[in-house]
Amino acid sequence: MIRHLSEIVEAARKGGKKRLAVAYGQDSHTIEAVYDAYKEGLVEPTLFGDRSVIEETCRQLGIDPSIFNIVDEKSDVKCVKLAVDAVVSGNADVLMKGLVSTDKYMRGILNKEAGLFPPKGTLSHVSVIELPEYHKLLCVSDVAVIPQPDFKQKTVIIGYLRSTANLLGVETPKIACIAPSEQLLPAVQSSTEGALLAKMGDRGQLGKVIVDGPLSLDVALYKEVAEHKKVTGSSVAGDADCLLFPNLESANVFFKAASHIGHAELAAMVMGTKVPCVLTSRGDTPQTKKYSIALACLAAK
Numbered sequence: 001m002i003r004h005l006s007e008i009v010e011a012a013r014k015g016g017k018k019r020l021a022v023a024y025g026q027d028s029h030t031i032e033a034v035y036d037a038y039k040e041g042l043v044e045p046t047l048f049g050d051r052s053v054i055e056e057t058c059r060q061l062g063i064d065p066s067i068f069n070i071v072d073e074k075s076d077v078k079c080v081k082l083a084v085d086a087v088v089s090g091n092a093d094v095l096m097k098g099l100v101s102t103d104k105y106m107r108g109i110l111n112k113e114a115g116l117f118p119p120k121g122t123l124s125h126v127s128v129i130e131l132p133e134y135h136k137l138l139c140v141s142d143v144a145v146i147p148q149p150d151f152k153q154k155t156v157i158i159g160y161l162r163s164t165a166n167l168l169g170v171e172t173p174k175i176a177c178i179a180p181s182e183q184l185l186p187a188v189q190s191s192t193e194g195a196l197l198a199k200m201g202d203r204g205q206l207g208k209v210i211v212d213g214p215l216s217l218d219v220a221l222y223k224e225v226a227e228h229k230k231v232t233g234s235s236v237a238g239d240a241d242c243l244l245f246p247n248l249e250s251a252n253v254f255f256k257a258a259s260h261i262g263h264a265e266l267a268a269m270v271m272g273t274k275v276p277c278v279l280t281s282r283g284d285t286p287q288t289k290k291y292s293i294a295l296a297c298l299a300a301k
Helices: 005-014 028-039 051-061 076-088 102-110 151-167 189-202 217-221 223-228 248-260 286-299
Strands: 018-023 043-049 069-072 094-097 124-130 138-141 174-178 210-215 242-244 265-271
Touching (some): 018 076, 028 051, 028 286, 043 051, 051 069, 076 102, 094 102, 094 286, 124 151, 124 248, 138 151, 151 174, 151 189, 151 242, 151 265, 174 189, 210 217, 217 223, 265 286
Parallel strands (some): 018 043, 018 094, 043 069, 138 242
16 A cells, blocks of 8 residues: 555656656756656656747756657647646656646546537546645545536546546545535535435445545544544544545645645545546646656546
C-alpha cells in the first residue's frame, strides 16, 4: 500500500515512461515539474507553446530545452486543441494543463468534436492528499469540476475514488460521505444521500468499497472524535481512505486549507476522460505538479 506521494513516483516509474502532452507548457513551474518527471523516468514530454518563451524559460532554469519535443504555437486555446488531439489520436498517453486557464483547458477536454470526453459521461476531479498528521493518503473529490453533484453523479464519483485508491494499493477503500453531522438530518440533502449511498455500499451496488455516511469530517478522520461522539459499528470512522464531499465549495475549502494551513502535499487529476488529465492550479508548486504527473502516469493504460 502506498502511504506517501513520493511512492507514487516510484510506482509510476515501474510502469514505464508515458508520453505527456502539455497544453501551453511554457511557465517555469510547469517546465520544472515536467523536467523533474522526465529525470525521474516518468515521461517523454511534448510541450505545446511559444518556442521562444519555452527556450528562454528553460535557460533561466538551467534546463536544456532539447530534451523536450516543442510544438511551436503562441495561442493558448490552440495549444489545448493540439494537446487534446495528440492524446485522442494515440500520440500521447497523458494530458496536462500548463499556463492556460482552467476554463479554456476544460473547454478543450469537453469539446464533443475532439473525442476525449465520452457522450453522457461524468467528468470529475480527484485529489490525493498527504496530510502530515493523517496516517495514510486521502483521496478526495470533487474540488474543481462539479459544483453540486447529484445523486447519480455521486455514485460515479465513488467509482473514481475507488479506482484511485486501488492505484494506491487499497483493495477495498473506505469511503466517507461527508455531511455537517454524523447524525441523520432529514432536511439536509448531504445527510440523507450519504445514508442512501452507505446502504448501496452495503448491498454491493457501488463495487468493492466500504461506504459510510453521513459522517462529519472530524468523525471521518479521527477515531478519538468518533469514540467521543459514540459513533459505533463504523469501520470508516477515523480510518477513511476517501472523502466524498457534498459540493465543490466544501471540497475546495478543505483542499486549500489542507495545503496552505495543514501543509499537505497534493496530487490531482481529472477522471472520466479517455486518458488521465493533469489539472493543477497555475500557482501550484512544481512538487505538486510532479506528483500529479506521476499519479496520472500510474493511472494511464
